[in-house]
Amino acid sequence: YDTEEHTLRELRIFLRDMCKKLANNRLFFMFTKPVDTEEVPDYTTIIKKPMDLETMMMKVDFHKYECARDFLNDIELICQNALEYNPARTSADKQIRHRACSLRDYAYTLIKTEMDSDFEDKCQEIAKKR
Numbered sequence: 001y002d003t004e005e006h007t008l009r010e011l012r013i014f015l016r017d018m019c020k021k022l023a024n025n026r027l028f029f030m031f032t033k034p035v036d037t038e039e040v041p042d043y044t045t046i047i048k049k050p051m052d053l054e055t056m057m058m059k060v061d062f063h064k065y066e067c068a069r070d071f072l073n074d075i076e077l078i079c080q081n082a083l084e085y086n087p088a089r090t091s092a093d094k095q096i097r098h099r100a101c102s103l104r105d106y107a108y109t110l111i112k113t114e115m116d117s118d119f120e121d122k123c124q125e126i127a128k129k130r
């Protein structure tokens with residue numbers, strides 16, 4: 001009956017839906033899998049905390065997110081990593097940076113518009129107590 005577990009279960013269902021919507025958007029395909037460190041050997045020397053949407057889906061299932069803010073922090077990490085590793089004024093890097101900003105803005109807007117703010121407050125209260 002534990003209502004806290006019911007709340008966190010509802011959060012996981014919501015966050016899986018968010019992850020799916022982001023990962024299924026063709027604009028964001030480059031963020032769906034970890035950067036291949038075989039293909040990009042210097043990546044982990046520059047980017048200390050890699051993140052991607054597949055990893056975030058696994059984190060949902062491993063109960064790593066206690067509120068939507070924690071989820072958005074990882075979206076922010078995906079975005080910042082892309083901006084840091086792809087700073088050049090080439091069209092390829094510019095497109096990656098544009099897509100990274102689009103991912104961040106789309107994720108924030110999706111969550112702000114589809115999530116009840118009282119529900120998020122409840123999740124953050126639970127997170128504080130743990």
Ligand SMILES: O=C(C1CCC1)N1C[C@@H]2C[C@H]3C[C@@H](O)[C@@H](O)[C@]2(C1)O3
Nearest residue numbers: 030031035039040081082085086096
């Ligand atoms: O930063 C990224 C991803 C894009 C957002 C995350 N990468 C680093 C490499 C630089 C650029 C060239 C591609 O060959 C590919 O290896 C990567 C993947 O894109």
